[in-house]
Amino acid sequence: MLETVELETGPAPQWCVLWLHGLGADGHDFAPIVPELVRPGWPALRFVFPHAPVRPVTINGGMRMRAWYDIRDLDLANRADLDGVDASVAEVEALIAREAARGIPPQRLLLAGFSQGGAITLAAGLARREPLAGLIALSTYLPMPMATAQARLQPQARTQPVFMAHGTFDPVVPLAAGVAAAQALEGLGFAVTLRRYPMQHAVCGEEIADLAGWLDARLKT
Template sequence: MLLDTVEHETGPNPEWCVLWLHGLGADGNDFAPIVPELVRRDWPALRFVFPHAPVRAVTINGGARMRAWYDIRDFDLANRADLKGVDESVAQVEALIAREAERGIPPQRLLLAGFSQGGAITLAAGLARAQPLAGLIALSTYLPMPLALAQQRLQPQATAQPLFMAHGSFDPVVPVAAGEAGMQALRGFGFDPQWQRYPMQHQVCAEEIADLAEWMGARLAAG
């Protein structure tokens, strides 16, 4: 079954899609308010799709049930992600990408974005894309699997996808060193990420939104 989503179209008959994944414990409404801050007047019409992650038990939160893209088993980043949950969420994201193709927006006009846990799924999905997307956006996140496993899943065509990664220098949830390690690993695989650091914690800021808008504008202009 397809995930439930919140959708916002910036104009009639959108030809582009931004599929945006929220962080742990949030839902699809979390980043919907960013649309008017992000969108520029000269952009073509876009459909923003904000899915709700499934509700599941999260180990580090005492087994409490909440919206999560995967279980977080440990505070140690090397053992943090439940890979079965990661794979399930990647499959659900792929189903949404396929639905957009059915609605007239092919993968080459779809940007996949995510914050924190959602960003981890964005990176995991991006690695395995045999048909490149228009771009990947990974905010305040990390690569949710060991490097050897990531390299096994890497599709040769995937490295053609433009990649925007950003992180807060004072992030207490996902340390900036973890984000940088993921960025360097992806660079080693052949990606060419644009990496940005901001003086913030586990959040987004106005400067980051402005930089992301510039990056997205370049992807839209490239067509």
């Protein structure tokens, strides 16, 4: 089981947001946004921020760092190590199962991720037989060819709403890759909300506010 950072917004939380960081970061990276994101009147939430495993990353000269999978090439078509993606999806599934054992079933769990973490969010979401409450994929891309995504898609997964956000000046994962991922998901039958912001490979205040609005609809169902 991956080590995690956890924050709870109230006693006995009945909802969970499982949030995956980007390359080279760790579970502490997005914890500071919790006070900015959470709105009054929401049910108590448990935020779970796991630390990715430490592994060599090819494009960084084999340097070992926290990564959800190896990045083999700058070219998005060949960037993701699919075996590494699958291993991280399995780690995420273990965390989802742990939340179920702690009283928060998948239908009250939202899976979120930034960059590499967002890629794992999308990969995990495609294969969910028991749908989650929603998928949040920020500044990211689909880490597999469309044919692979179609082969892995579970029919029930399509019911998961998806929030995506991307910077128009992103030099790491170009906006076109995020748009292509959103269009691919829509083609597979997902309801996708895609927002664009004048930023680079980052998160901005307007994005957090928009995400809060999207979450508001999920948490009040």
